[in-house]
Amino acid sequence: TMYPSCFPKDFETAILPTIDDIRSIEVYRVIKSGTIHRNDFLSTYEEVILNLIPKPKNYDERDPGTYSTSCYMDSKEIEYFLKLIMKHHPPAVIAQGKTEVKCGPSQITKERNPAKKDTHVDWWIFEAATPELYFRKVI
Numbered sequence: 013t014m015y016p017s018c019f020p021k022d023f024e025t026a027i028l029p030t031i032d033d034i035r036s037i038e039v040y041r042v043i044k045s046g047t048i049h050r051n052d053f054l055s056t057y058e059e060v061i062l063n064l065i066p067k068p069k070n071y072d073e074r075d076p077g078t079y080s081t082s083c084y085m086d087s088k089e090i091e092y093f094l095k096l097i098m099k100h101h102p103p104a105v106i107a108q109g110k111t112e113v114k115c116g117p118s119q120i121t122k123e124r125n126p127a128k129k130d131t132h133v134d135w136w137i138f139e140a141a142t143p144e145l146y147f148r149k150v151i
Contacts, residue, residue, distance in 0.1 A: 014138040039083035046103025080134035109147030
């Protein structure tokens with residue numbers, strides 16, 4: 013598998029959604045460290061198993077979103093998150109970039125889950141990918 017080796021064995025067959033239209037999406041992401049590195053693109057699942065974050069309230073190991081790296085198409089939605097993060101990670105910044113296809117597939121979350129009303133994008137990044145090359149600091 014090209015996905016992180018820590019992912020469940022059935023990730024690609026049973027968890028990863030089928031994406032009809034694989035494309036790059038222009039997005040924003042909070043970079044906690046303040047400098048854009050590969051580690052700023054870990055999935056929620058990886059952050060939890062590496063003890064970088066506590067398990068989120070609605071944590072579900074069968075939800076494809078757990079294995080994605082969260083991005084947003086609207087920078088306004090991420091600015092609120094940046095303010096929260098700044099309390100714990102003062103150097104945090106917002107980066108703008110794209111979900112480069114060769115780094116892994118991405119999907120606008122509300123295409124899979126219409127209950128979601130925001131511009132959240134799930135990006136399933138391959139283990140050997142370099143997503144940091146496609147982002148630059150904007151705030």
